Amino acid sequence: xxxxxxxxxxxxxxxxxxxxxxxxxxxxxxxxxxxxxxxxxxxxxxxxxxxxxxxxxxxxxxxxxxxxxxxxxxxxxxxxxxxxxxxxxxxxxxxxxxxxxxxxxxxxxxxxxxxxxxxxxxxxxxxxxxxxxxxxxxxxxxxxxxxxxxxxxxxxxxxxxxxxxxxxxxxxxxxxxxxxxxxxxxxxxxxxxxxxxxxxxxxxxxxxxxxxxxxxxxxxxxxxxxxxxxxxxxxxxxxxxxxxxxxxxxxxxxxxxx
Amino acid sequence: xxxxxxxxxxxxxxxxxxxxxxxxxxxxxxxxxxxxxxxxxxxxxxxxxxxxxxxxxxxxxxxxxxxxxxxxxxxxxxxxxxxxxxxxxxxxxxxxxxxxxxxxxxxxxxxxxxxxxxxxxxxxxxxxxxxxxxxxxxxxxxxxxxxxxxxxxxxxxxxxxxxxxxxxxxxxxxxxxxxxxxxxxxxxxxxxxxxxxxxxxxxxxxxxxxxxxxxxxxxxxxxxxxxxxxxxxxxxxxxxxxxxxxxxxxxxxxxxxxxxxxxxxxxxxxxxxxxxxxxxxxxxxxxxxxxxxxxxxxxxxxxxxxxxxxxxxxxxxxxxxxxxxxxxxxxxx
Numbered sequence: 001x002x003x004x005x006x007x008x009x010x011x012x013x014x015x016x017x018x019x020x021x022x023x024x025x026x027x028x029x030x031x032x033x034x035x036x037x038x039x040x041x042x043x044x045x046x047x048x049x050x051x052x053x054x055x056x057x058x059x060x061x062x063x064x065x066x067x068x069x070x071x072x073x074x075x076x077x078x079x080x081x082x083x084x085x086x087x088x089x090x091x092x093x094x095x096x097x098x099x100x101x102x103x104x105x106x107x108x109x110x111x112x113x114x115x116x117x118x119x120x121x122x123x124x125x126x127x128x129x130x131x132x133x134x135x136x137x138x139x140x141x142x143x144x145x146x147x148x149x150x151x152x153x154x155x156x157x158x159x160x161x162x163x164x165x166x167x168x169x170x171x172x173x174x175x176x177x178x179x180x181x182x183x184x185x186x187x188x189x190x191x192x193x194x195x196x197x198x199x200x201x202x203x204x205x206x207x208x209x210x211x212x213x214x215x216x217x218x219x220x221x222x223x224x225x226x227x228x229x230x231x232x233x234x235x236x237x238x239x240x241x242x243x244x245x246x247x248x249x250x251x252x253x254x255x256x257x258x
Numbered sequence: 259x260x261x262x263x264x265x266x267x268x269x270x271x272x273x274x275x276x277x278x279x280x281x282x283x284x285x286x287x288x289x290x291x292x293x294x295x296x297x298x299x300x301x302x303x304x305x306x307x308x309x310x311x312x313x314x315x316x317x318x319x320x321x322x323x324x325x326x327x328x329x330x331x332x333x334x335x336x337x338x339x340x341x342x343x344x345x346x347x348x349x350x351x352x353x354x355x356x357x358x359x360x361x362x363x364x365x366x367x368x369x370x371x372x373x374x375x376x377x378x379x380x381x382x383x384x385x386x387x388x389x390x391x392x393x394x395x396x397x398x399x400x401x402x403x404x405x406x407x408x409x410x411x412x413x414x415x416x417x418x419x420x421x422x423x424x425x426x427x428x429x430x431x432x433x434x435x436x437x438x439x440x441x442x443x444x445x446x447x448x449x450x451x452x453x454x455x456x457x458x459x460x461x462x463x464x465x466x467x468x469x470x471x472x473x474x475x476x477x478x479x480x481x482x483x484x485x486x487x488x489x490x491x492x493x494x495x496x497x498x499x500x501x502x503x504x505x506x507x508x509x510x511x512x513x514x515x516x517x518x519x520x521x522x523x524x525x526x527x528x529x530x531x532x533x534x535x536x537x538x539x540x541x542x543x544x545x546x547x548x549x550x551x552x553x554x555x556x557x558x559x560x561x562x563x564x565x566x567x568x569x570x571x572x573x574x575x576x577x578x579x580x581x582x583x584x585x586x587x588x589x590x591x
Contacts, residue, residue: 081466107457170468
């Protein structure tokens with residue numbers, strides 16, 4: 001398998017500054033395909049900005065972002081999602097609240113079922129069959145994350161933890177290659193954390209999906225990840241095997257120093 | 259959204275209710291006076307641009323106040339083509355949808371760079387520009403005098419056909435056009451594109467994160483809303499047979515807003531109900547001209563307090579109660 005050696009996501013000297021503030025100070029990083037990589041660091045260390053640079057929400061001030069071998073620097077977020085199947089979650093905006101759980105998933109799957117803009121306006125039998133196929137897949141995924149009973153519930157009426165599970169399921173709809181999760185365990189109870197962890201492991205193992213996970217829950221993250229990268233002030237402070245990284249005195253100091 | 263579940267089928271009571279209301283509307287001329295019918299014709303004149311506003315505001319989340327600008331463009335287009343070329347109504351109508359849509363596309367390119375209040379301001383500015391053109395391009399529009407003796411709608415394939423002239427005939431023409439417009443709106447919002455539009459209304463960045471071409475769908479919503487407004491302009495101009503720059507008066511824009519917001523934004527049935535109730539109310543109050551706007555304002559204020567989600571909301575929840583939960587099965591569309 002070359003997937004072992006290939007990078008799913010590569011950053012080459014990525015910098016991002018907002019006026020005088022340097023959020024990301026030139027990062028080089030290769031995320032191996034098929035692995036789970038944890039990304040930690042104190043608040044303001046540049047984790048979310050790094051995600052924003054990778055997924056096209058902001059354009060890096062300098063440097064390159066590659067998905068596999070494709071240079072995606074400066075691409076729009078929607079194009080990165082559609083063409084590279086590089087998806088991300090957000091900390092706060094989790095799901096489309098006015099849509100049902102099932103509709104949230106169908107929406108997320110539309111990028112594979114309806115490639116062209118014109119196709120999305122069609123209501124013919126072909127479009128109908130494609131939506132039905134997405135609906136069936138949505139049912140399977142809701143089953144998988146344990147939300148089958150909430151299929152027709154409005155996402156806005158679900159608990160925050162259930163919304164996060166739904167968000168996770170919706171990221172699986174378009175057959176993703178790489179998923180960036182921004183604090184997937186924040187603000188939810190341990191039972192649901194366990195359920196999300198199990199699903200991440202299973203998807204990674206069965207489908208070879210690469211994960212990069214920003215999270216403050218270091219215990220859960222170091223247990224889940226194959227590799228842990230620590231950011232501090234926009235630079236990489238430590239990188240390696242999770243057990244070694246969390247014992248690294250510089251990491252301990254960065255966290256205690258806040 | 260209340261009123262429509264995208265991708266889900268309508269529950270039986272909803273269908274039955276819709277059929278019943280449609281039947282009442284079709285049979286209404288048998289019992290109604292000419293005055294009552296002309297009031298409903300005015301309702302339908304406002305319903306067409308309101309459907310467009312509902313698409314852009316209710317389903318895509320952008321407030322456009324340019325609807326009556328596009329309504330006017332549609333009206334002028336329809337009138338001018340009919341006057342100069344003697345074309346049948348269907349052709350005037352199609353042109354009245356297309357021309358505002360084609361005009362909306364280049365206007366949208368700068369406007370869609372803006373969000374929220376700046377976008378709203380920009381759409382107000384469009385109406386000023388369109389109004390000014392209609393006043394000053396005298397060779398085409400006859401300026402402030404406007405166009406008069408606009409031909410009545412001729413229903414026929416090309417050179418001959420039946421001329422719509424009685425109130426009942428205008429009523430049925432309006433009913434047909436509104437039915438087509440409602441069907442078009444339903445088709446748009448139930449398509450995958452409609453799902454992206456709703457996603458944009460909910461959260462534009464999240465919509466982009468699931469691969470939605472947000473700019474394109476906002477453009478589509480703006481252009482389509484202009485086409486709906488133009489349709490209204492066409493129906494209007496062949497009904498009143500005159501058009502002048504007074505059509506751009508902000509009070510008409512207000513009426514369209516009241517119809518959509520008061521009826522129930524983001525629902526299919528809301529603006530339909532809103533157009534009947536609020537336009538009919540405004541007409542009925544003509545019996546007391548001095549108090550008309552005071553009473554209208556009070557009723558509107560009360561209705562907004564009582565039904566912040568529009569007049570349709572209590573009806574929808576009553577229907578939903580009747581349907582029982584789980585009315586939607588797993589294999590619906």
